[in-house]
Amino acid sequence: MFDRLKSSLERLLPLTRDEFVYFVTLLTSRKLAKHEFFLRAGEVGREIAFINQGCLRYYYLKDGNEFNGQFFFEGSWIGDYQSFLTGRPSIQYFDALEDSALLVMQYHDLQKLYTELPKFERFGRVLAENVVIGSQRRTASLLFDTPEERYLKLIQERPKVVERIPLHHIASYLGIKPESLSRIRKRLADSR
Amino acid sequence: MFDRLKSSLERLLPLTRDEFVYFVTLLTSRKLAKHEFFLRAGEVGREIAFINQGCLRYYYLKDGNEFNGQFFFEGSWIGDYQSFLTGRPSIQYFDALEDSALLVMQYHDLQKLYTELPKFERFGRVLAENVVIGSQRRTASLLFDTPEERYLKLIQERPKVVERIPLHHIASYLGIKPESLSRIRKRLADSR
DNA sequence: GATATTTCTTAACTCAGGTCAAGAAAGCGG
DNA sequence: CCGCTTTCTTGACCTGAGTTAAGAAATATC
Numbered sequence: 548m549f550d551r552l553k554s555s556l557e558r559l560l561p562l563t564r565d566e567f568v569y570f571v572t573l574l575t576s577r578k579l580a581k582h583e584f585f586l587r588a589g590e591v592g593r594e595i596a597f598i599n600q601g602c603l604r605y606y607y608l609k610d611g612n613e614f615n616g617q618f619f620f621e622g623s624w625i626g627d628y629q630s631f632l633t634g635r636p637s638i639q640y641f642d643a644l645e646d647s648a649l650l651v652m653q654y655h656d657l658q659k660l661y662t663e664l665p666k667f668e669r670f671g672r673v674l675a676e677n678v679v680i681g682s683q684r685r686t687a688s689l690l691f692d693t694p695e696e697r698y699l700k701l702i703q704e705r706p707k708v709v710e711r712i713p714l715h716h717i718a719s720y721l722g723i724k725p726e727s728l729s730r731i732r733k734r735l736a737d738s739r
Numbered sequence: 740m741f742d743r744l745k746s747s748l749e750r751l752l753p754l755t756r757d758e759f760v761y762f763v764t765l766l767t768s769r770k771l772a773k774h775e776f777f778l779r780a781g782e783v784g785r786e787i788a789f790i791n792q793g794c795l796r797y798y799y800l801k802d803g804n805e806f807n808g809q810f811f812f813e814g815s816w817i818g819d820y821q822s823f824l825t826g827r828p829s830i831q832y833f834d835a836l837e838d839s840a841l842l843v844m845q846y847h848d849l850q851k852l853y854t855e856l857p858k859f860e861r862f863g864r865v866l867a868e869n870v871v872i873g874s875q876r877r878t879a880s881l882l883f884d885t886p887e888e889r890y891l892k893l894i895q896e897r898p899k900v901v902e903r904i905p906l907h908h909i910a911s912y913l914g915i916k917p918e919s920l921s922r923i924r925k926r927l928a929d930s931r
Numbered sequence: 932g933a934t935a936t937t938t939c940t941t942a943a944c945t946c947a948g949g950t951c952a953a954g955a956a957a958g959c960g961g
Numbered sequence: 962c963c964g965c966t967t968t969c970t971t972g973a974c975c976t977g978a979g980t981t982a983a984g985a986a987a988t989a990t991c
Contacts, residue, residue: 607879614883629872632864638879672824675867680821682874683808687799687830689881690914691806694978713938722882727978729940886948905968919948921970 552597552650555622560669570667573660574650579603585641585649586627592637593654595626595674601647602711605639606719615720617681618644618708625649628678644712694723695731744789744842747814752861762859765852766842771795771835778819778833783826785846787818787866793839794903797831798911807912809873810836810900817841820870836904886915887923 549571556562556570577596579585585603586592598621605627607614616639619625630637631654660667688697698721702709708717718728741763748754748762769788771777777795778784790813797819799806808831811817822829823846852859880889890913894901900909910920 607883609883612883614879616878616882629868629875632868675871676821676824679867679871679874682871682878683821686808686874686878686881687806689878690808691799691801691804715938724979725939726941726980730978733940907968915947916949917969918950918971922948925970 548599549650551599551622555597556670559673560666566664566666569664570660573656574652577649577651579643579647579649581643581646583643585625585643586630586637586639588638588640589636590630591634592627592630592641593634594651595624595631595657596649596651597624598622599648599650601643601649602645603641603643603647604712604716605641607639613640613719614722615716617685618705618712618716618720620707620711624674628675644716689722694721694727695734697721698728698731699735740791741842743791743814747789748862751865752858758856758858761856762852765848766844769841769843771839771841773835773838776832776834777817777841778822778829778831780830780832781828782822784819784822784829784833785826786843787816787823787849788841788843789816790814791840791842793835793841794837795833795835795839796904796908797833799831805832805911806914807908809877810897810904810908810912812899812903816866820867836908881914886913886919887926889913890920890923891927 549567552571553567556567562570574597579601585596588608598619600621602618602620603625604618605616605625607616625641627637627639627641629635657671661671688700692700698717701717701721708720714728715725718725721728723731741759744763745759748759754762766789771793777788778797780800790811792813794810794812795817796810797808797817799808817833819829819831819833821827849863853863880892884892890909893909893913900912906920907917910917913920915923
């Protein structure tokens with residue numbers, strides 16, 4: 548039940564048995580069926596979740612069209628960092644792309660954790676850093692990589708995405724239409 | 740000398756005279772002539788700077804081409820947040836677009852400040868939040884706004900950028916070529 | 932197991948942005 | 962104040978992504 552969480556945490560900071568157990572008491576388990584929401588735009592997302600099993604994404608809605616911001620698999624933490632920290636409503640939708648199992652932590656429980664076990668500040672800091680690094684990498688790629696380059700990088704760097712997620716969602720993530728991704732795939736297949 | 744800094748800080752947290760004076764002792768003044776660098780890709784940027792006067796940008800270099808990430812004017816803080824926090828080399832170039840005057844704070848001085856005057860943690864937190872919010876807004880806009888929409892939003896939301904920064908830099912920020920921005924401007928001028 | 936839905940591809944056409952080339956205008960540096 | 966650089970625009974042509982429409986194949990649903 549908590550194996551994945553344990554090894555994930557231990558990559559960040561060494562924990563005694565008691566510390567880990569305490570951490571776990573702050574979590575609640577939650578199942579999401581495919582297509583169920585973790586958070587909707589307009590809501591305040593004062594919780595973050597460890598994905599124990601499954602896959603989620605967040606997306607923006609503009610003129611009725613979805614634009615995928617990011618995909619998350621088991622082993623990573625998900626949540627609207629902005630909303631979580633500031634208490635303001637989210638502008639993103641978070642939903643499950645597969646049946647998923649989450650371990651959810653509330654904002655005030657995390658704050659309590661920081662106070663009672665300051666070594667967990669490191670956990671919070673690394674989480675925040677990862678958000679910044681991920682977001683800036685994504686911006687850079689959208690700014691100067693072509694859609695084809697973005698697709699090739701995705702295959703290279705995150706093969707799981709290409710394996711488990713429908714192509715129309717990947718197209719949206721790359722900033723193009725499904726038809727264009729089809730053409731890119733054909734181009735690549737023909738040229739080798 | 741410190742008026743702009745003072746009013747900028749006071750928007751975040753109320754300070755006594757002594758606290759502000761202490762903050763100021765941690766800063767060193769630095770002038771940058773137009774085109775001078777604040778930080779180069781490959782270097783570790785263990786300092787952040789308050790822009791007292793002038794304008795800076797950061798950009799990425801790919802295949803010999805510059806891609807502008809963001810512009811900063813007097814009153815804002817600049818630095819490579821990733822490099823600053825993690826101590827790893829930057830992948831961005833920071834340079835001055837006008838003759839500029841900075842107030843520079845070193846990483847270890849900021850850490851000292853957090854320890855000695857914990858109320859400044861708020862300062863650090865808000866700085867970090869702004870980085871995340873800015874980066875995510877930018878990603879979203881690159882993902883689903885057209886270049887023309889991005890240009891119109893820029894005029895609306897950040898008129899200073901359009902007034903003070905050459906169009907070829909703005910084009911690069913929008914993710915297009917100068918010629919394309921010229922055409923967009925013509926299109927807009929013709930259609931009204 | 933039949934039907935509906937989701938997923939993915941292909942084709943024809945349009946259009947915005949890239950590329951290459953050129954030149955005008957403004958600003959700067961000596 | 963003269964020449965050089967920077968800034969900005971325009972035109973012709975090319976290319977890749979959007980749009981619309983259709984259909985095939987795989988999955989889900991009852």
